[in-house]
Amino acid sequence: MVELKVFTLPNCPNCPAAKKIVEEVSRKYGVAYREIDIGTPDGQLEGLMYQVTSTPSIAIDDEVIARGKVIPINELEEALKRKLQK
Numbered sequence: 001m002v003e004l005k006v007f008t009l010p011n012c013p014n015c016p017a018a019k020k021i022v023e024e025v026s027r028k029y030g031v032a033y034r035e036i037d038i039g040t041p042d043g044q045l046e047g048l049m050y051q052v053t054s055t056p057s058i059a060i061d062d063e064v065i066a067r068g069k070v071i072p073i074n075e076l077e078e079a080l081k082r083k084l085q086k
Contacts, residue, residue: 002083004033004076007047007057018056018070025076029084 006022008015019035026033038047038055050059054068058076065071065079 002031002061002080004031004080005036005050005059006033007036007038007043007050007052007055007059009037009039009055012055014070015056018058018066021070021073021076022058025073025080028077029080031080031084 004022004026006015006019008019022033022035025031036046037043038052047053047057050057050062050064052059052064052067056066056070057064057068058066058071060080060083063083065076
């Protein structure tokens with residue numbers, strides 16, 4: 001099953017916008033989504049596994065598609081569609 005992941009920090013000014021985009025796309029396509037706070041020990045570990053050092057970052061399954069920026073919703077949708085077709 002495909003899962004969207006958004007890596008965040010509580011004080012990140014761009015994270016709320018990224019979370020909103022990920023939530024909207026996950027609802028539209030019926031895929032799971034998870035927010036990972038890289039300020040927590042578990043979040044730091046998962047961030048290391050994905051080589052995420054800046055927020056917001058977005059991953060689809062094990063592929064990071066955006067690091068340290070908010071991507072347009074259409075870019076996330078296109079990346080997700082490609083993943084769902086596999």
